[in-house]
Amino acid sequence: MLALSKTGITGMGIISSIGNDLAEFSAALQAGKSGIRKVPSVREPAVSVDIVADIQHFHFLGSLERLQDIPAEKLEQARRLGRRAPLTIQVSLIAALQAWHSARLFSDRPSPDRTGLIVAGQNSTQNYQYDIMPKFRKDPEYLSPRYALEFLETNQVGVLSELFDIKGEGFVVGGASATGNVGIIKGCQLIQLGLADVCLVMGVVADLSPMDIQGFVNIGAMGGKHYANEPEKACRPFDSAHEGFIYGQAGACVIIESAESARRRGVPLMATIMGSSLNLDANSSADPNINGETKAMLSALRQAGLSATDLGYINTHGSSSPLGDKTEAAAIGQVFGEHASRLWLNATKGLTGHCLYAAGLVEAIATVEQLRSGFLHGNKNLETPICTHLQFCGAAAVQHSTDIAMSNAFGFGGINTSIIFRREQDGEKL
Amino acid sequence: MEKxxxxxxxxxVILEVLPDLQPEKITIEKSLRxxxxxxxxRMEVVTLSMEALEMKLPLMSFAAVNNxxxxxxxxxxxxxxxAAQ
Structure with a gap:
């Protein structure tokens, strides 16, 4: 097997429904804080589900002011880039500044040419387009010339590369609900191929339009019907009363770096990325596949040089979708056999909702934070598990030290991903 | 409407597009550049100005403009x- 160079995470940043920086997010996981609530739509037409874990109280200029120890000229540059930009760009700027700072890249960084940028996001401008459509239909002449830049997903690439002076490879990846994991996997590969020393991976906020939300309702993927009046109970991964995902919003960013580069800079790895896997089911539909999911987990273990019993914890895809949860539970049973009953499982989506394109990054951050701080967050609404062969975390967080964890993400179109993280013994808590 | x-x-409109600009820096003989x-x-100043005036002119009309x-x-x-029509 090809020996891959050691790669890890040196920085993280997040804006989410349960916290607007890493410390807040981590504390929210420990406290079991849920961001899911009822947000009656003020727009026409009203859509069928109004339960969402939305980013609340986000104010771009205020968020910039709260950032500390960031060079004044960078803050000024970010302000210029983001001031009149759509929400998705503003959130990315703040989360990326947090991550860049936490990786101590403002004081010492690899050259721009050795720095990569991956934007994990697709269709993130849907709501922006939906909002301006009525005006456009009336007066197309008045469409802002910025539209031609802003409707392209690569606007994120342009904006972030300008802010951080990134001149290596840069591009957008999409993988439906697995988009975030696809971004991390491609970032690792850039480093392992020797094309970059450090790579910023940005998971973009899913800013869904009412049409997108109704689409997810109509295909039967979105929950929130039975618990329409109890929004805090609506997201129930692996519970018998699960009925579909609850939409969440987050912008989440990680800095992936070769261990060699981190050592040279004197920056600790927050976690090592030991192995990862991405495969397709050859299926254009929305139904998950046990074999594809099994293959993703096995292949990630193989790449990491691990056997199933080495793993202590899985941050599941666990979206609260009846078929999705059932398929993942069966796949975990298939991969881990008897060890499955000793593995701890939780689902971050139970607290954050399903952050779609950013979900993989939100959950990578949740996984790394749990490894670093020695806890496992709870499964808030898991009352009657759908199966007995797995060991789910209880409703509340517990102190639990784990060394090796897996994070799963599976997307429409038969896209299966698994990533394995290892706690770094010498990784200091920043 | 007079000039x-x-x-x-x-x-x-210029101040909306360039919010950091001090208003007194704007004088009519200057170019946007x-x-x-x-x-x-510059394109945005043109489209926003037309919108504010509820006018629709082909962008070619501004080809010779240099300030x-x-x-x-x-x-x-x-x-x-x-107005005369």
Whole structure:
């Protein structure tokens, strides 16, 4: 097997429904804080589900002011880039500044040419387009010339590369609900191929339009019907009363770096990325596949040089979708056999909702934070598990030290991903 | 509408597109480029000005414009024409 160079995470940043920086997010996981609530739509037409874990109280200029120890000229540059930009760009700027700072890249960084940028996001401008459509239909002449830049997903690439002076490879990846994991996997590969020393991976906020939300309702993927009046109970991964995902919003960013580069800079790895896997089911539909999911987990273990019993914890895809949860539970049973009953499982989506394109990054951050701080967050609404062969975390967080964890993400179109993280013994808590 | 009123509207638009600009820096003989507007900012000043005046002119109408005064004149000329119709 090809020996891959050691790669890890040196920085993280997040804006989410349960916290607007890493410390807040981590504390929210420990406290079991849920961001899911009822947000009656003020727009026409009203859509069928109004339960969402939305980013609340986000104010771009205020968020910039709260950032500390960031060079004044960078803050000024970010302000210029983001001031009149759509929400998705503003959130990315703040989360990326947090991550860049936490990786101590403002004081010492690899050259721009050795720095990569991956934007994990697709269709993130849907709501922006939906909002301006009525005006456009009336007066197309008045469409802002910025539209031609802003409707392209690569606007994120342009904006972030300008802010951080990134001149290596840069591009957008999409993988439906697995988009975030696809971004991390491609970032690792850039480093392992020797094309970059450090790579910023940005998971973009899913800013869904009412049409997108109704689409997810109509295909039967979105929950929130039975618990329409109890929004805090609506997201129930692996519970018998699960009925579909609850939409969440987050912008989440990680800095992936070769261990060699981190050592040279004197920056600790927050976690090592030991192995990862991405495969397709050859299926254009929305139904998950046990074999594809099994293959993703096995292949990630193989790449990491691990056997199933080495793993202590899985941050599941666990979206609260009846078929999705059932398929993942069966796949975990298939991969881990008897060890499955000793593995701890939780689902971050139970607290954050399903952050779609950013979900993989939100959950990578949740996984790394749990490894670093020695806890496992709870499964808030898991009352009657759908199966007995797995060991789910209880409703509340517990102190639990784990060394090796897996994070799963599976997307429409038969896209299966698994990533394995290892706690770094010498990784200091920043 | 007289030129002065159109200039006032255009000035507001310039400040919307370039919020860091000090208002006193704007004088009618200057070009948008001199004020720090890039090519997209300049296009945006044109479309936003037309929108503020509820006018729709082909962008070619502004091809020969090389300062704020030129822009104001094209807008004023067509605004008057429209009013006369």
């Amino acid at each position: 002065e009123k159109i200039y006032s509207i255009v000035k507001d 001199e004020l720090g507007a890039n090519s997209i900012d 704020i005064e030129g822009l104001v004149e094209v807008l004023a000329e067509h605004y008057t024409e429209r």
